[in-house]
Amino acid sequence: MTETTYLQAITTTLSEAMRADQRVLVLGEDVAEGGPWGATAGLAEEFGAERVRNTPISEAAICGIAIGAAESGLRPVVEIMFVDFLTLALDQLVNQAAKAHFMSGGQLNVPLVLRTQGGAGQRGGAQHSQSLEAWLTHVPGLKVAMPSTAADAAGLLATAIADPNPVVFVENKTLYFRREEVTERPPALPFGCARLMRHGRDVTVVALSCLVSEAMAAADELAGEGIDAEVIDPRTLVPLDLDAIVESVRRTHRLVVAHEAVQHGGFGAEIVAQVQAAAFDELDAPIERVGAPFAPVPFSPPLEDAYLPGRAEVAAAVRATLAL
Amino acid sequence: MADGAAVQPDGDVGLDLLRTMWRIRVFEERVGELTRADEVHGLVHLSVGQEAVAAGVCGQLRRDDAVYSGHRAHGHAIAKGAPLERVMAELMGRADGLCRGLGGSMHLVDVEHGLYGATGVVGGNVPLALGSALAHRLLGSDQVAVVFFGDGAVQGGIFVESVNLATLWRLPVILVCENNGFAEFTPRSAHTNVERVSDVVAPYGVERATVDGNDVVAVRTAFARFLAEARGGGGPLLLECLTHRLRGHYEGDPQRYREALAADEWQELDPILRLQRRGAAEGWLDDDTSSRLEQEAHEQVEEAVRFARESPFPPASLTAELVYAS
Numbered sequence: 001m002t003e004t005t006y007l008q009a010i011t012t013t014l015s016e017a018m019r020a021d022q023r024v025l026v027l028g029e030d031v032a033e034g035g036p037w038g039a040t041a042g043l044a045e046e047f048g049a050e051r052v053r054n055t056p057i058s059e060a061a062i063c064g065i066a067i068g069a070a071e072s073g074l075r076p077v078v079e080i081m082f083v084d085f086l087t088l089a090l091d092q093l094v095n096q097a098a099k100a101h102f103m104s105g106g107q108l109n110v111p112l113v114l115r116t117q118g119g120a121g122q123r124g125g126a127q128h129s130q131s132l133e134a135w136l137t138h139v140p141g142l143k144v145a146m147p148s149t150a151a152d153a154a155g156l157l158a159t160a161i162a163d164p165n166p167v168v169f170v171e172n173k174t175l176y177f178r179r180e181e182v183t184e185r186p187p188a189l190p191f192g193c194a195r196l197m198r199h200g201r202d203v204t205v206v207a208l209s210c211l212v213s214e215a216m217a218a219a220d221e222l223a224g225e226g227i228d229a230e231v232i233d234p235r236t237l238v239p240l241d242l243d244a245i246v247e248s249v250r251r252t253h254r255l256v257v258a259h260e261a262v263q264h265g266g267f268g269a270e271i272v273a274q275v276q277a278a279a280f281d282e283l284d285a286p287i288e289r290v291g292a293p294f295a296p297v298p299f300s301p302p303l304e305d306a307y308l309p310g311r312a313e314v315a316a317a318v319r320a321t322l323a324l
Numbered sequence: 325m326a327d328g329a330a331v332q333p334d335g336d337v338g339l340d341l342l343r344t345m346w347r348i349r350v351f352e353e354r355v356g357e358l359t360r361a362d363e364v365h366g367l368v369h370l371s372v373g374q375e376a377v378a379a380g381v382c383g384q385l386r387r388d389d390a391v392y393s394g395h396r397a398h399g400h401a402i403a404k405g406a407p408l409e410r411v412m413a414e415l416m417g418r419a420d421g422l423c424r425g426l427g428g429s430m431h432l433v434d435v436e437h438g439l440y441g442a443t444g445v446v447g448g449n450v451p452l453a454l455g456s457a458l459a460h461r462l463l464g465s466d467q468v469a470v471v472f473f474g475d476g477a478v479q480g481g482i483f484v485e486s487v488n489l490a491t492l493w494r495l496p497v498i499l500v501c502e503n504n505g506f507a508e509f510t511p512r513s514a515h516t517n518v519e520r521v522s523d524v525v526a527p528y529g530v531e532r533a534t535v536d537g538n539d540v541v542a543v544r545t546a547f548a549r550f551l552a553e554a555r556g557g558g559g560p561l562l563l564e565c566l567t568h569r570l571r572g573h574y575e576g577d578p579q580r581y582r583e584a585l586a587a588d589e590w591q592e593l594d595p596i597l598r599l600q601r602r603g604a605a606e607g608w609l610d611d612d613t614s615s616r617l618e619q620e621a622h623e624q625v626e627e628a629v630r631f632a633r634e635s636p637f638p639p640a641s642l643t644a645e646l647v648y649a650s
Contacts, residue, residue, distance in 0.1 A: 061451045061485035068455020071440055072390060073463055091482070095445050096452065102646045104433035104441060105424030109649045140647045155361060166648040219428065231644075311495070 002184055007176040009150040010039045010115070011139060014077065018047050021075060024161060025051040027062055028079030028115075037176050039115070055240055063089035063114065067097045067166075070112045075161060083118035083170060084130050097143030097166040109164045113146040113157070117171035117258055122310055126296035129304075131261035133208075135169045137237045137270065143167040143191060144237040148212035151181040152235055155189030161186070165246070172210045192239035196248075202232030203318050204256040204273055206245055207233060209292070211258045211309065218314035229318055237267055246278045247273065252283040254321040258314050264293025288317035335608030337383075339617070341540050342609070344379040344622035345596050347401040350477045351408060352624050355398065356417060359575040361442075361512060361648050363633075367444075368429050371399040373538075373570030376595035377502050378403040379542030381470065381563075384551055390440045390456040392449040392471040396502075397442035400472050404650060405437035408624055409631035418522045425638040447477035450486040451497070457490075457497040457559065468554040469497045475623035476507025490560035491528045498550050499530075499562040500630065504569040509581045521564045530562050537565025537596045541602070568593050 003095030004012075018024045026040055026047075032054040044052040055062045059080055064075035080086050086093070093114065100108040119130035136144045143165055149154040153171065156241045160167040197212060198219055207215035221228040230248055234241055249255050255275055257268035268289045278288065290313045298304050350642065352372045358364040374396075382391065383404035393400040401411055406422060414421025415429050422434050430444035440456060441451045453471035460467040477483055478501065490497055501521045505512050518524050522532040531553070535542045544566055550561040570590065572579045593598055603609025 023463075043499055053493075056485070056488060058485035058489060061454070064448070064451025064482065064486070065455035065489065068392075068440075068452035068457075068469075069459040069462075070451065070455070072456040072459035072469075074455075091448050092451065096443060096448055100433075100441065101649045103423060103427040103431040104435070105422070105426050106646050106649070107433050107435040107443065131393050143648075152522060182624045274345045297443070 001181045004152050006150045007152040013154045017161045021148045023075045026077045027053045050084050057301045059088035063092035070110045075111050077113045080116040083132050084127050098139045101322045110166045111164045112166045113160045113315045115169045117173050118174040120297045121174045125299040129297040134267045146170045146209045152185040154186040158188040191236040191242050194234045194241035194244035197231040200228040202228045204248040205256045208259040215314050216312045217311040250282050255287045256317040258290035264294045266291045285321040290317050338603050339380050347373040348375040349627045350621040368575040369396040371396050376540035380540045390469040392453040393442040395444050401432045406434040406441050408628040412626050412628040413632040413635045415634045419638040420635035439501045445481035447482045457495040457514050472500050475503040478573045482557050496559040498556040501564045504567050508573045532562040534564040537567035538593050
C-alpha cells in the first residue's frame with residue numbers, strides 16, 4: 001500500500017498511459033504548466049510539447065481538434081479546466097463526438113477522454129462551482145465517469161483512455177488533495193460496476209462524487225442511532241450499474257439518492273425512476289432525494305455552506321425513509 | 325494566383341474535371357426530383373452551380389487524404405470517390421447507404437474514400453479537420469486534411485478559434501471556403517462588413533488565395549499549389565472560391581430573398597459550360613465527347629437510383645446497435 005491523492009492518481013495514470021501508448025496526448029489550457037491544480041504536472045517534461053499541448057482559451061476548438069485527432073487515430077485526453085466551461089464546447093461534444101460513430105454507420109470511432117472537474121465549496125461563485133453531469137448523461141453516445149476516490153479515479157481513467165468512445169471524466173475539486181491509501185498500482189476498473197462502500201441492512205444510500213464521503217459520514221452518525229445504512233457509489237453514470245442498486249434495495253427496501261448537483265432534473269431522478277420501475281414492490285417507503293436547491297451556487301461563504309447538501313441532509317433523508 | 329487561365333489543363337485532366345462535374349450536376353438535379361417525390365427524405369441542400377470547387381479540389385487528393393464537409397456535401401463526397409449508388413441509398417435512408425441509413429444527406433461519411441464526415445452544424449467541421457491534420461503529423465504521415473465550409477461559417481466563433489490554433493500549431497490543413505454570397509437566406513453584406521473571407525484570416529498570416537470558384541481550372545491550379553505545400557508539412561492555407569448557388573438554401577426554399585439569375589447570366593457562370601467552351605477552344609473536347617460525358621452521368625445516376633430503391637430499409641434494431649463502439 002502507498003499513500004496518494006486523487007490528483008496524484010490522475011497524474012500517474014496519465015503518465016502511464018502516455019508511456020504505454022504513443023497515440024495518447026494531452027491538450028488543454030495550461031496543461032504543460034500542470035494546470036491550476038497540477039493534474040498534468042511533469043507530463044510536458046517527460047513527453048514533450050507535441051504530446052502535451054497548451055492551448056489558447058478556446059474550449060470549442062480544443063474539443064473539436066481532439067475529436068478530429070481521435071477520428072484519425074490518436075487517443076486525446078482533453079482537459080476542460082472547469083465543467084462550467086464545457087458549455088463553450090457543447091456543439092463539439094454533443095453534436096460531433098457523441099454522434100460520429102452512430103451517424104457514420106459505425107465507420108468512425110472517437111476514443112476521446114474529456115477530463116473536467118466540478119463542484120462547489122471553494123467560494124468560486126456560480127460560474128466555477130456547478131455540477132452539470134446530468135446534462136451529459138442525457139446524450140446517447142457519451143459515457144460519463146464520476147469517481148469519488150483516488151483508486152477509482154486511477155482505475156476508471158485508465159479504462160476511459162482505452163475506451164473507443166468519448167468519455168467525459170468528471171472530477172471534483174474538493175476531492176483533489178484528500179490523502180488515501182491505495183495499492184501500488186490500482187487496477188483498471190470496468191465501467192458500469194458500482195462500488196459497495198459500506199454494508200447496511202436498513203437503507204440504501206446511492207451517492208455520487210463528493211457526496212460519497214458525506215454519505216459515509218452520515219452512515220457513521222446514523223449507526224450511533226441504531227440505523228444501519230448501506231452506501232453505494234455507482235462510479236460511472238453511463239453506463240449505470242442498476243443491478244447493484246436494485247440488489248441492495250431488495251435487501252434494505254429503502255433508498256436515498258444523493259448528489260451535489262441541483263436536485264431538480266438531476267441524475268438522481270433517473271436513478272429513482274429506474275429503481276421504482278425495476279423494484280417498486282420492494283420499496284417500503286418513498287425514495288428520498290438529496291441535492292442542491294434550484295438556485296445558482298451563491299458566493300457568500302455562509303450562503304454557499306447553507307446551499308450545499310452534505311452529511312446532515314443525507315442523514316435527514318435516511319431518517320425520513322424510516323419515518324423517524 | 326487567381327489567374328487560372330494561365331494554366332492549360334491537358335485533355336485527360338479536363339475530361340476528368342468535366343466528368344466529375346457532370347456526375348455531381350446530374351446527381352443533384354435527380355436528388356431534387358426525388359426529394360419532391362418524397363423518395364429522398366429530410367433536409368436536402370444541393371450544390372448545383374458549385375461543382376467546380378468539389379471537382380477542382382478533390383480530384384487532386386489521395387484517397388487517404390481526409391476531407392470534412394458541411395450540410396451541402398453531396399458534391400464533395402462524389403468528387404472524393406464515394407460510390408454514387410451508396411450516396412443515393414444513404415439519402416433514401418437505406419441499409420446500403422454509406423452510413424447504413426443512419427446519417428442522411430447532411431452527415432455523409434465514407435472513411436474508405438477519405439470522407440471523414442459532413443456535419444449539419446455550420447462551422448462545426450473546421451476544428452475536426454485540424455485534429456485530423458494533427459494526427460497525421462504525429463503519426464508521421466504526409467496525409468493532408470481539407471475542410472469545406474461556406475462563407476456563413478466564418479462569422480462563428482469556432483472559425484476564429486480554429487484559424488488561430490491552426491496557425492499557432494502550423495497544421496497541414498487546407499481550408500476551402502465556398503463563398504456563394506449567401507448564408508442561408510441572407511446576403512453576406514447583411515452578416516459582415518468584411519467582403520472577402522481571405523481578409524478575415526489575413527491577420528493570422530494564413531497563406532490564402534481568392535479565386536473564381538466557377539472556373540474549375542482556376543480552382544484546380546490554386547489548390548494544386550496549396551496541396552503541394554500541405555503535403556510537404558506546410559499550412560494552414562485558405563482557398564476562397566467565389567461561386568454561385570443556383571438553387572435555394574434547401575430543396576423547397578421559395579427564395580423570396582433574391583432574384584433568380586437570367587438564363588444568359590447563368591450561361592456565363594455555369595462551370596460546366598465554361599469548361600466545355602474552354603475544352604472546345606483548346607481542342608481537347610468535341611461535341612460528341614461532351615454529350616457522351618453527360619449521357620454517362622445520367623446512366624450512372626439512374627443506376628444509383630435503381631440500386632437505392634432496391635436496397636431495404638435498415639432493421640429497427642440498428643439504432644440501438646450503433647450508439648457505442650465496442
